[in-house]
Amino acid sequence: MQYWLIKSEPFKYSWDQFLSDKSTFWDGVRNYQARNNLKEMKVGDHCLYYHSNEGKEIVGIAEVIKEHYPDPTIDDERWVAVDVKPIRTLKNTVTLAQVKSDARLDQMALVRNSRLSVGPVKEDEFNIIMELSENG
DNA sequence: GCCAACGTTGGC
């Protein structure tokens, strides 16, 4: 299984909204790198859900439930969407500051390329995030 | 609200 990190601005689509919707389609990606990552996603892959701008923290875990298909919100076949559903909310959110201050996480796309809205996460990194969220 | 970083566009 592969791990990912997906970003959303809470005022656009927050984790709470996601929880009450039960699932959502992840659209609106207009960046080739992020798009390529979306295309790599497989059903069952886990995603860290990150709030950008407001909060700047990882708030929960989501699971891919449908692989990429053309983005329904735009008439342009270049862009794709995937479907995801929430798995669980983190016990404690993991902030960007925490991620940055942990030397084991300094290779994360989140740190190295803060503008990338969909990035891969290594299993080790995922586990470290889990650990941080437990120890809060 | 500012600015740095980065991706994209378009002129040559």
Next chain:
DNA sequence: GCCAACGTTGGC
């Protein structure tokens, strides 16, 4: 195909 200009994102 290069590179400057421009737009967007996101941290601060």
